[in-house]
Amino acid sequence: MPMIDELLAAGTPPIVAILRGIQPDEAVPVAASLIDAGIRMIEVPLNSPEPLKSIAAMQAGFGETALIGAGTVLTVDAVNAVAETGARLIVAPNVDPPVIARAVESGLEAMPGCMTPTEAFAALSAGAKQLKLFPAAALGTGHLKAMCEVLPKSVGIWAVGGVDETNASAWLGAGAAGVAAGGSLYRPGRSAEEIGRIARRLVTALSRS
Incomplete structure (x- = not known):
């Protein structure tokens, strides 16, 4: 089961798909469309309907080649519940x-x-190696550049919040290790096929950066 550094080293696009609001019956087809488009990091926020069911289904189907997990994880108990899904x-x-x-x-x-x-630095002291700059759109690329100047070079900073195909490459250019796309990529009601098309455009936009 790959982790972020392994995926990036293998050339995986540095994109996390955020599937806020996904239903369990959508989980596998949507994940398949994302993976087919090249996105191999997927999170289901825990304020989605039955999120652990969706996570478990995606993990069972794609966990050997993709990094699957949860977002909006606020408690130790929630970490334990996600870990139980694999x-x-x-x-x-x-x-x-x-x-x-x-x-x-x-x-x-x-x-x-x-x-x-x-x-x-508090997050790094607790053991994190990847950081989510949030809300990225409200902070701007200048803020990210300033953060990169003081943080260890080994730390990956991911731009999250307001990221889409029009600005994703600018975040990488400013020093982000990657980006996460939520509402610009997935919204309840979008078909797996449409999500796949949007995902391909996002992957293509980043490949040009």
């Missing part, structure tokens, strides 16, 4: 050291959300 990715909108530490202890990839260097 999924490996834990994404949060905030820095909660016990949540990060539990994810790392469980062998999961932790990507906590931060806005400031203070939050970023």
Whole structure:
């Protein structure tokens, strides 16, 4: 089961798909469309309907070649519940050291959300190696560049919030390790085929950066 560094080293596009609101019966076809388009990192926020069912279904179908996991992970109990599905990715909108530490202890990839260097270093102290700059659109690429200047070069910073095919490459150019796309990629009611088309455009946009 690959982790972020392994996927990036293999040339996987640095994109996490955020499937907020997905229903369990959509999970497998939507994941298949994303993976076919080249996106191999997928999160289901825990405020989606029956998120653990969706995560478990995607993990069972694609966990050997894709990194599947949960977003909006706010508690240690939630980390444990995600780990029980076999999924490996834990994404949060905030820095909660016990949540990060539990994810790392469980062998999961932790990507906590931060806005400031203070939050970023607190996340690193708790064991995170990947950080989610959130909300990226409100902060701008200049903010990301400033963060990159003070953080260790080994740390991956992912731009999340307001990312789409028109600006994703600008985030990579500013120093982001990758991006995450939510509403610009998946919304409840979109077909798996439409999601696949949007995903391909996003992958193509990043390949030109």
